[in-house]
Amino acid sequence: xxxxxxxxxxxxxxxxxxxxxxxxxxxxxxxxxxxxxxxxxxxxxxxxxxxxxxxxxxxxxxxxxxxxxxxxxxxxxxxxxxxxxxxxxxxxxxxxxxxxxxxxxxxxxxxxxxxxxxxxxxxxxxxxxxxxxxxxxxxxxxxxxxxxxxxxxxxxxxxxxxxxxxxxxxxxxxxxxxxxxxxxxxxxxxxxxxx
Numbered sequence: 001x002x003x004x005x006x007x008x009x010x011x012x013x014x015x016x017x018x019x020x021x022x023x024x025x026x027x028x029x030x031x032x033x034x035x036x037x038x039x040x041x042x043x044x045x046x047x048x049x050x051x052x053x054x055x056x057x058x059x060x061x062x063x064x065x066x067x068x069x070x071x072x073x074x075x076x077x078x079x080x081x082x083x084x085x086x087x088x089x090x091x092x093x094x095x096x097x098x099x100x101x102x103x104x105x106x107x108x109x110x111x112x113x114x115x116x117x118x119x120x121x122x123x124x125x126x127x128x129x130x131x132x133x134x135x136x137x138x139x140x141x142x143x144x145x146x147x148x149x150x151x152x153x154x155x156x157x158x159x160x161x162x163x164x165x166x167x168x169x170x171x172x173x174x175x176x177x178x179x180x181x182x183x184x185x186x187x188x189x190x191x192x193x194x195x
Contacts, residue, residue, distance in 0.1 A: 006035030007178045009074040011107075014041050015049040015059050016088045020081030022164045023111045025057070027077055030171035033187045036178045039073075043091045052081045063093055070097035073106075075174065080112020080132065080163065089117045098123065102157065107177060109159035111170050115139050118158065127155040132163045168193060 013027055024040075031038040042049050042059040050056045061068060070076065076098055078088055088094060095117070102108050102123040110118050115131035116138040118124050125143035130136070130153045139160075140146045147153045151169040152161040154176075161170035168191065176184055 001033075003032055004035045005037060006183060007037070009178050010037045010039070010072060011075045011077060011174065012039050012041045012070070012073040013077040013079065014043055014088060014094060015057065015079070016043050016084045016091065017050055018052045018081050018087060019049065019079045019084035020112060020164055021051045021053065021055050023081065023167045023170070024079035026167040027079070027171040027174060030168065030175055030187060033190060034175040034179050034183055036175060043088065043094055052084060063091075070101070075107030075109060075177070076101055077174065078110040078114035078117060080110075080114045082113065085113040085117065088114060089120070095121055105157050107157050107159070107174075109170070109174055111161040111167060112163040115160040118160070119144055123158060124160075127158050128153050129155065129158065129160040130162055131160060
């Protein structure tokens with residue numbers, strides 16, 4: 001299937017050593033299917049990044065490459081995974097960019113353990129959000145309005161989700177931001193997603 005671009009907006013999905021495979025790749029796949037330009041971005045100078053289960057992916061870009069600019073992206077997406085989430089949290093340029101993006105009304109999204117990063121950065125204060133059950137206390141402690149029963153939660157420019165099993169719903173929430181409803185429905189039909 002050839003990529004058919006439907007928007008000028010661009011999304012970055014960030015990869016750190018120990019990322020959760022499905023949470024990262026499902027989002028990339030759904031964006032591709034929906035015609036939304038997306039880059040897989042390594043947070044180190046190595047484009048090859050190993051997941052929490054030693055599945056290695058080759059990213060398109062690195063935040064350390066010459067000319068890389070977080071501002072080139074309308075949305076910044078954080079997969080979960082351990083130690084992927086702590087590695088993302090330790091990346092100061094990424095955390096600074098998340099705060100800036102959120103403050104400017106541009107998109108930020110996180111799944112599984114990674115909504116805790118947004119919470120610690122103050123991005124979720126007063127926002128409806130969810131996270132992996134083991135990290136929901138962190139999200140709530142930092143002022144989020146916890147929605148523990150939902151697969152994915154969108155509040156303004158922020159999208160959060162619970163984990164690997166909700167990754168498709170998470171990806172579709174991101175897709176909805178960029179393409180018409182009929183495209184979203186076409187993608188859902190294509191992946192045989194039952195409501």
